[in-house]
Amino acid sequence: MTTTTVAMRRASLLLLLLSSSMSVILQLAAAGADGQDAAALLAFKAAAVGGYGVLASWNASAGPCSWEGVRCNRHQRVVALSLPSHGLSGTLSPALGNLSSLRTLNMSSNGLHGDIPASLGRLRRLGTLDLSFNTFSGELTDNLTSCTSLQYLVLGSNILTGRIPADLGDTLTRLQWLGLGNNSFTGFVPASLGNLTSLQVLDLRMNMLEGTLPQELGSNMPQVRSLDICGNNLQGALPSSLYNLSSLKNFDVGNNNFHGRIPADIGEKFPQLQLLSL
Ligand SMILES: *[C@@H]1O[C@H](CO)[C@@H](O)[C@H](O)[C@H]1NC(C)=O
Ligand SMILES: *[C@@H]1O[C@H](CO)[C@@H](O)[C@H](O)[C@H]1NC(C)=O
Ligand SMILES: *[C@@H]1O[C@H](CO)[C@@H](O)[C@H](O)[C@H]1NC(C)=O
Ligand SMILES: *[C@@H]1O[C@H](CO)[C@@H](O)[C@H](O)[C@H]1NC(C)=O
Ligand SMILES: *[C@@H]1O[C@H](CO)[C@@H](O)[C@H](O)[C@H]1NC(C)=O
Ligand SMILES: *[C@@H]1O[C@H](CO)[C@@H](O)[C@H](O)[C@H]1NC(C)=O
Ligand SMILES: *[C@@H]1O[C@H](CO)[C@@H](O)[C@H](O)[C@H]1NC(C)=O
Secondary structure (H helix, E strand, O other), X not given: OOHHHHHHHHHHHHHHHHHHHHHHHHHHHHOOHHHHHHHHHHHHHHHOOEOOOHHHHOOOOOOHHHOOOEEEOOOOOEEEEEOOOOXXXXXXXXXXXXXXXXXXXXXXXXXXXXXXXXXXXXXXXXXXXXXXXXXXXXXXXXXXXXXXXXXXXEOOOOEEEEOOOOOHHHHOOXXXXXXXXXXXXXXXXXXXXXXXXXXXXXXXXXXXXXXXXXXXXXXXXXXXXXXXXXXXXXXXXXOHHHHHOOOOOEEEOOOOEEOOOOOOOHHHHOOOOOEEEO
């Protein structure tokens, strides 16, 4: 063999190596600004173990925008990551905070545990965050109140502790659904919740909330159809502002320590009522 052919073979081998790694890099770069989205997804994959093999399809044979559970916009940025009921059992990677175009994150009904990462507070476009039916623990990070586009904040049926951020109702002003039920939240129901004028569902059931309900709750919430605060340690009289919730269908305030009278004309105040539990 002449030196030239050896050199040529080496060169072509090098080219081959280069081109195959280039294609991976190009595919990764295809998703998101300089591959930042792909890197975040790979960090998510590494932390969220399990998944009945769904994450095995997250490989370089196709770009991240075609991975199961991932949806991109026309700029190849990741806008949705949805893997509900996929048997994931690890933790939620803080790298998700880098998916700056993300609008939907739905990981409901998995076995994910650990903290809800504070980095999610960087997702200014996030409209839907559903982490319900997992075993997330720790306190609700104040950073979530930076997700000012949130419409659906659904964190029910975890083991979250601590207080509900006091300013939640003044920062997440677009909320339609606030689901914090079946956790271990303590402290008061923040008065700011009364400022959630687009709210339709308020689920705080089965926590350890205490004190009286704020006088603000209900007077400026015309769209609320479900109010479920049963199974807490709430006390005092139900504020009369509640009787302004004229769209209410489901009203459950049972298993608390409320006292006082229910107005005799409650049927007139809640003309659409289907479920009443006191
Ligand atoms: C890579 O993903 C594709 C589907 O996107 C799948 O058919 C293939 O089996 C995966 N490869 C590995 C090694 O898991
Ligand atoms: C987010 O992206 C930046 C820049 O690519 C990187 O330095 C950082 O480590 C990423 N953050 C996380 C939590 O992965
Ligand atoms: C999350 O996904 C589940 C399963 O598809 C769905 O039932 C639920 O409505 C989704 N959550 C939100 C807030 O859309
Ligand atoms: C929490 O939010 C603040 C303000 O938006 C931000 O500077 C900080 O980086 C966030 N924390 C994390 C861990 O991303
Ligand atoms: C409460 O949450 C736990 C943990 O996610 C779940 O197993 C249980 O089914 C939930 N109970 C109700 C009544 O939603
Ligand atoms: C509700 O919003 C108004 C107007 O922004 C504000 O003045 C008030 O302090 C808020 N109430 C609570 C309890 O946060
Ligand atoms: C109920 O709503 C009416 C009209 O919006 C308002 O004048 C009244 O103050 C409200 N009552 C309570 C108790 O908030």
